[in-house]
Amino acid sequence: MLYYLFEYLDKTLNIPGTGVFQYITFRSALAVILSxxxxxxxxxxxxxxxxxxxxxETVRELGLEGQNEKAGTPTMGGLIIIIATxxxxxxxxxxxNIYIILLIVTTLWMGTIGFIDDYIKIFKKDKQGLKGIFKxxxxxxxxxxxxxxxxxxxxxxxxNDSNKTITINQKENVIAPMAxxxxxxxxxxxxxxxxxxxYAELLAWTGEGYENWAWLVFIPIVIFIxxxxxxxxxxxxxxxxxxxxTSAISVVALGIFTFVSGNIIFSSYLNIMYIPNSGxxxxxxxxxxxxxxxxxxxxxxxATVFMGDTGSLTIGxxxxxxxxxxxxxxxxxxxxxxxxxxNFSVVLQVSYFKYTKKRFGEGRRIFLMSPLHHHYQKKGxxxxxxxxxxxxxxxxxxxxxxxxxxxx
Numbered sequence: 001m002l003y004y005l006f007e008y009l010d011k012t013l014n015i016p017g018t019g020v021f022q023y024i025t026f027r028s029a030l031a032v033i034l035s036x037x038x039x040x041x042x043x044x045x046x047x048x049x050x051x052x053x054x055x056x057e058t059v060r061e062l063g064l065e066g067q068n069e070k071a072g073t074p075t076m077g078g079l080i081i082i083i084a085t086x087x088x089x090x091x092x093x094x095x096x097n098i099y100i101i102l103l104i105v106t107t108l109w110m111g112t113i114g115f116i117d118d119y120i121k122i123f124k125k126d127k128q129g130l131k132g133i134f135k136x137x138x139x140x141x142x143x144x145x146x147x148x149x150x151x152x153x154x155x156x157x158x159x160n161d162s163n164k165t166i167t168i169n170q171k172e173n174v175i176a177p178m179a180x181x182x183x184x185x186x187x188x189x190x191x192x193x194x195x196x197x198x199y200a201e202l203l204a205w206t207g208e209g210y211e212n213w214a215w216l217v218f219i220p221i222v223i224f225i226x227x228x229x230x231x232x233x234x235x236x237x238x239x240x241x242x243x244x245x246t247s248a249i250s251v252v253a254l255g256i257f258t259f260v261s262g263n264i265i266f267s268s269y270l271n272i273m274y275i276p277n278s279g280x281x282x283x284x285x286x287x288x289x290x291x292x293x294x295x296x297x298x299x300x301x302x303a304t305v306f307m308g309d310t311g312s313l314t315i316g317x318x319x320x321x322x323x324x325x326x327x328x329x330x331x332x333x334x335x336x337x338x339x340x341x342x343n344f345s346v347v348l349q350v351s352y353f354k355y356t357k358k359r360f361g362e363g364r365r366i367f368l369m370s371p372l373h374h375h376y377q378k379k380g381x382x383x384x385x386x387x388x389x390x391x392x393x394x395x396x397x398x399x400x401x402x403x404x405x406x407x408x
Contacts, residue, residue: 002091003027021092024259024279028286031088035287039084039294046083047298047305050074055122073303076118077295078311081244082111084291089284097280098155099325102146103318109145110230110317113138114309129309139230139317143223146321150222151215157181158327159264159274181276185214187327188273190334190404196273225329226320232339233316235346235371239383240303241296242373246338246394247315248292253335253398254322255285260405261326270405273327281325288318301384335401338394345372 006021020026051074085107093100117130150156159181185199199221200214237243260266262279292315298304307315319336323329333340349370357363368378376386 001095003094024262024282027092027283028255031092031283031287032290034088034091035084035290036294038087039080039291040297043077043080043084043294043298043305046080047074047077050076050079050305055118073306075122075306075308076115076310077299077305078111078114078307078309078314080298080305081288081291081295081307081311082107082314084294085284085288088287088290092287093283094280097277098149098153099278099281100284102149102321102325103281103284105145106142106317106321107314109138109142110314111310114311114313117309117313135313136227139227140223142317143226144219146226146324147215147219147222150325151183151185151218154183155277156183157276158184158186159276185218186273187330190328190331190401191408193408195408221329222324225324225332226317228343229320229323229332229336229339230313230316232336232343233319234309234312235342236339236373237307237309237312238371238373239377239387240301241299241387242390243312243315244292244296244299244307245387245391247319248289248296249391249394249398250319250335251285251289251292251322253401254319254326254328255282255289256402257328257405258282258285258322258326272405275326278326281322285322301387331401331404334397334404337397338390342371342373345370345375 003021006018009015010018010021055074055076086104089100089104095101113130113135117135120126121129186196187199189195189197198214199217200211202217203210203213206213233243233247236246258278259282260270261273261275262277262282264274267274295307295311299307316339320329320332323332323335328335345367348366352366353363367375369375373386373390377383
């Protein structure tokens, strides 16, 4: 909203200094500052409200030291993240930008699913919360929307350099490089020099015109990524500060990718895919990262609030949509390696338990407990040490992801 006000003041009234709002870097700086202020200053009031409403966490009996002491800690703290993100976004972004619209929809959509899940757990006294099938339906629904919009919307394009014949005068034609923006389902393959891959190529075996059916591959991939990453973030939210901290690291790395991919100069210099209008997502990312860091003020050990599914599902959904929008979704296993390992540890644990129970008559376990962070708790590591070491691993993975900009 403020963006349009200052645009009017600059272009219509020519007031000196108002043109600074045209710069993404300036608006991103304002967004991160405001989101930090909202999450830290007003976060305390939201926590007090949740406590007064008796929105307390019912902790499972895990047999872990200090776990029962957390019972009654306010949950649904993801509301802090959502509010602290959306207010700066509405103030400082171009609200007609299709990427911003998608991210706002993702935040509200996944936040609503998480809120319903937390509400059922707390007020309906059902520890299972929203049934898994309904969560998956919600995630698939969001994936359909995001995939369809990215595939069909005319504002979602990529720039490809091609040679085009242009007329210099009536007698002379030359071949000159031209920047052509076009619809595409191309993505980036990390660590390869010629690293663009079009999902449509997977249908090349069908014959001529296969490009028209690219959505049959692209949209299911979008659905899978959104479902997997949101569930991964949900599983990572198990001890104080773990999900918020690791997510903030991944989001900042995505912010770097978004800024350079949306800037024609930097993308040309780095020889990466230029995605017109995507740079505006940098402002959203700044607000989101600020909200996550501000939330850590209250969520770090010992936590005075938990994010609940309201926060964790939102975080996973936003990260997935950001990665897909900037065509870096194939980097998710590296960038969000913590989510992947947490998810994989649960799958391994459950699969091995079922297999050994069928084979030997009794279920056996690979880990002392899953997800993986609970395994280390069972081994006697303090929560703070586990979280700090996971953050360090997350930073290493983020750096390796950023290095892929030039390491091919």
